[in-house]
Amino acid sequence: MNGTPLSPRAEALLNAQIAYMIRRLTGDEYEAWVRAELEADLQNARLLTLNQAMEPRLIKEVVHQFALELDLSGGVLELVAAVARALHAHPVHANTTLGDILSDNSFEEMLDKVLELRDVRERLVHEVVSNPLYAELATSLLTEGVRGYLDHAVATSRLPGARSLARFGREALQALPGGLEEALESRLHDYLRRALQGLLVSSGETLLELADTRLRDSILDIWDALKTRPLADGLHQLTALDLEEFFVLGYEYWREVRQTDFVRSIIDSGIDTFFELYGDTSLYDLLGEVGIDHEIMVQQAMRFGPPVIAVLHERGMLEALFRRQLEGFFASPEVAAILAAEFTAPAMPAAQ
Template sequence: MNMTHDAAPEPRSAAGQRALEAHVAWWLERSQGAALDVWLEQTVDHALRDAEAFTLESVVHRDQVKTTALRYAAELPLTGGIPDLIADVAHALHAHPALDSARLDAFLPHEAIRTLTAKGIELRPLAERVLQELRDTAALQQFVEELVYQGLHHVLLQQGPWRRVGQMLPEAVAEHLMAEGAQRSAQLLTRSSQALLAAVDDEALQDAMTVFWDRLAELPLAPLRDGLAADDIDELTALAYAFWQELRLSPLYRGLIERAVEAVFARYGAMTLRALLDDLGIDRAMMLDEARRYAPRALAAMRENGVLEALIRRQLAPFYASAAFEQAIEGTSSA
């Protein structure tokens, strides 16, 4: 199947027409088989050689990268099929048969947990500082009080085993007892947490975390997966999408993106593009492998539908139709 060529300028002479057709045919021949493989290898080699002549900041400015990063991360409207696509992917992962027999330690190996736990223990001063800040926060006190109060209310006045006792008390007395108990419980919980953490030594904490993880590691994922219905996935996806839409508009988020770009340029700005690729672990073999993986099939599809020939012709025809070509073959000059 050949597509009709877009309107391209016609060569001024028969020689120009022959040269154009030969040039188009030459490129089409190079787009397949052994010739394509040679061309891909040469292209990668030339690109890597040329990459040694340029640094990152010589070809792109950090402000340009910031603009692009902000455009796609914070400004591009995420509408249309994107939310539906995210939901489709979530459903596909949820239905993956491997989850039928997988355990939690398939995602979080023991060694990784031990390493993370050891690092967490090293950060004990940070944890104690966080607990100190939370302990002194009125919002946390109110949250714990409300949580305890609701629990007591359920036990004494609704369906708990102490419901009869609660019904025997005057309502005002019951309310006072619940409020007082909630306040004292909140104070006890928030104050004791930091003291408890400080009282446990590192080795004991490591042992406790190891035992805890050993119990969780064999937890099968199927029951957890089965407890998440299709409607739950859709709702969670929608909530996450709505949250992301709000977060990406915040000044803090934009500022973090800009700072990340600054960090990249601080590390790689003066480095050559070849050295940058090496530092990222992208070598010649990897680049050539990916080119061989995708280029042949894509070019074959374009060639079969006439798109490739039309593309080549659009690029070459203006030159062969120009006065510059005629002057070249005639040996004359426009000067």
């Protein structure tokens, strides 16, 4: 507003227009007005394509700003923490099973799709069984198992003098020259590792040769045992603090990885592909592609519009909004000139 005072006639017109707009939004005409406006907008949407209405560059700038540059405030992180605590403590987990949220049919469809990826499965098995770290882990476990078994077998044997023999054995090992006990254990470790290398390769081949039908049946048996268990059984292993920390770790990882050229390239490629597919599609048809039509828009306008408008009207914010938008126009020299002009009624046509 430019501060120019309104003339009495301009003030009266401004008040009349504001009252008219408020009546339209708060009265019985609201739904009819919404329907008419949305219909007009959708008719215009038929005339504009995505490429005409928007540029990929602008979408990329927005996505880069909010996805790649914007950092969550402390308030958002606190909100996530509060939500994590509430979700973790919700009683619904005790009454909900895996089968309630994933049907047998859906699980079988996903399993069948995974089993179709035989090349992926073969590559995964090969990478696992041929990895030296996997062999080393198996060897360490077997070494500890052998030692534990021998100690237990000797200690619990009913043979006369077995326990004394075990005690003597331990004392004898301790009396050996320094490093000899470690050398003996190292030799056992090396022997088991060499023996396991061929066994692991053979087990990998056996696993790959396992018929898909047998593998499918085995996995379905596992699913049958798990699907009746409540979700609380799994969630009890995690605390609310664990969920919060997982979110923080995930967010910190995202902050790091989003700065890479890889993420930026993926986002830009996705936007470019979207415009390549739908660039020449009208905005009306594009809304239809995602399932939004005239009636859905009316429903949402009727759901959210009236309560929001009512609050604004009760607090005087609605009138203030319209006054801010219109007062400058009614105070303009153009309106003043129109109101000051003398209009002569058109002459009546002469009687024939």
